[in-house]
Amino acid sequence: MATDTAQAPAGGYFSTLPVPYDVIAELRHQASLKVSQAAAADGTMSDADRRQHGITIIGKTVAEWALKYEATGQPQLTPEHEAALRKAVYDELFRAGRLQPLLDDPNVENILINGCDRVRVDYADRPSQMWEPIAPSDHELVRLINHIARMGGQGERALTPSTPNLNMRLDDGSRLAASYMITPRPQVVIRRHRTRGQGLDDLVKWGTIDSTLAAFIRASVKARKNVVIVGSQGVGKTSLLRAAAREIPRTERVGTLESEYELYLHEDPEGPEVVPYEGRESNGERGPDGRLMGELTLSDLFPQLLRMSLRRIIVGEVRSREVVPMLHAMNEGEGGSMCTLHARSALLSIERLTTLCLEAGINMSEQLALRLIAQAVDLVIYIRLVDETELVDAQGRPGRKHRFVSHVMEITGIGENGRPSHQMIFAPREQDGRREPRAVPQMMPSSTYLADIERVGFDRTLLLNPWGAWDEQLKTVMPV
Structure with a gap:
């Protein structure tokens, strides 16, 4: 007997955050400028140092924004909301953005993306589900994919008009394949390797x-x-x-x-x-x-x-x-x-x-x-x-x-x-x-x-x- 595949988004950042994505994008932009300035001032800063320094900068940036947010008469953010907001900004700046919760889920097997707002997730333990949009536009989706390539140390690989196909591995061992300019919308498939080191x-x-x-x-x-x-x-x-x-x-x-x-x-x-x-x-x-x-x-x-x-x-x-x-x-x-x-x-x-x-x-x-x-x-x-x-x-x-x-x-x-x-x-x-x-x-x-x-x-x-x-x-x- 068959059951219907769930069509409602399964969750993500915005099931826990009371703010829209453009807030996260702005906070990412502010934090990115500060991290870049710190890295330019210290030429010896490694990637690990940048990330560690980024945590401090993101914490201050989110705290300052939260005070202004509450000053407008909005409800005070809970500690849980602020922690989720810091994580969202960190993921946008140093990890895979709105894809990160899926990459962190050990039961996710495949992530199938047809444009920024058509995302389906295959699970190991339950039927496939639709997921919330992972970018506000197809342009931002391409930016995210190229950002992931750079963060993974694979800067020679990018989704561009001259290279409309991109194949790469992620830090967790997953395999990403993407195409654009030869398809109406960006097509991305991430195949997870949920296990490593097994015998x-x-x-x-x-x-x-x-x-x-x-x-x-x-x-x-x-x-x-x-x-x-x-x-x-x-x-x-x-x-x-x-x-x-x-x-x-x-x-x-x-x-x-x-x-x-x-x-x-x-x-x-x-x-x-x-x-x-x-x-x-x-x-x-x-x-x-x-x-x-x-x-x-x-x-x-x-x-x-x-x-x-x-x-x-x-x-x-x-x-x-x-x-x-x-x-x-x-x-x-x-x-x-x-x-x-x-x-x-x-x-x-x-x-x-x-x-x-x-x-x-x-x-x-x-x-x-x-x-x-x-x-x-x-x-x-x-x-x-x-x-x-x-x-x-x-x-x-x-x-x-x-x-x-x-x-x-x-x-x-x-x-x-x-x-x-x-x-x-x-x-x-x-x-x-x-x-x-x-x-x-x-x-x-x-x-x-x-x-x-x-x-x-x-x-x-x-x-x-x-x-x-x-x-x-x-x-x-x-x-x-």
Whole structure:
């Protein structure tokens, strides 16, 4: 049974503040001038110093405004209102403005913005909701997005007529994509990464995998198997990749390659030694060769990364020409490299990789692409999302989002017609009245694969339980 998506704004600053936005904008302007003057007077002031000094300036600016406000006969502001006003001004000056409450909410998954006043928020624990306007105009929305880029130390990235597309990471690891001048109104999507530093055991607690599959993935990483994690957008591929990568021994030197940092393995004290590379967008201008000046794509960075004396390479997301050096690195190195890929099933990941190889512009034949995939990839893990937040069960209880691995496929070499041969080690099962859509053991891996993971401690008897370590079947509103 479906429920209607809420259309009323869900809240924000103005559910707690008795003043309009233009007051906050004016206070931000006043505080900004004072902070700039202080920074100009002290050339040694760091960003942290500016923020600390800004807190003091904002406090005085708000207090002075509150006295004038009350002198006009308006009700006296409560301490709570003044604190909220100080926070709003601070967020406008040093953080993400009216977006900040959404970035601070741990249950927000996606923020979808269609112009300044059409904002929808996807939550992890409830249906999507409309949100209040996050800027008084589209012009101010663009100013806010460029302000966020500057505050994040990514001043080379901006939404301008010469660069109508902007892609960047936020301080909390979220990913922002924006477009304007090629769309009627500014379009902004912020994809949150609500978790960082989680491991495979955390994914077991969340129901993404069971302890049997966790042990299998852990052993596969330690046995240096090349792993591709696939699924659609927003299902948790990066979270699973990050958790798997934390199983790499801390003594190993690993290279990560991302368009925007999302894995943050280089900041993880529990992870391996990491050499992190991040792509760079252009300044919008083109050189004599027609290439965008200043742009560094993942395929541009790959050759340099390979010179860094690495034992493994991890690509945050393979989506273009970097697929070929990625597969070559998997095939020619010691093994143990990993990446994510957009694909609608484990089987279709082979077709997707083949298509990317053919689109790479190096005149690779389909037969050669398939051979390269068969020789490079050892394991494909497919993760899916079942979103039931718009449904209620027979007792009227709301549904939830279910993220779980459903298939684990071993690539066993080159099969008929030169295509990669494969077998499903884990997959859903329906038997004796029980229906389990999550990945449960189906068969033993190939003898070579099994010997490799047993050598690092895997217990093959774990694969003999037809339901894995799931105590009970997945509870969903509708059958999956």
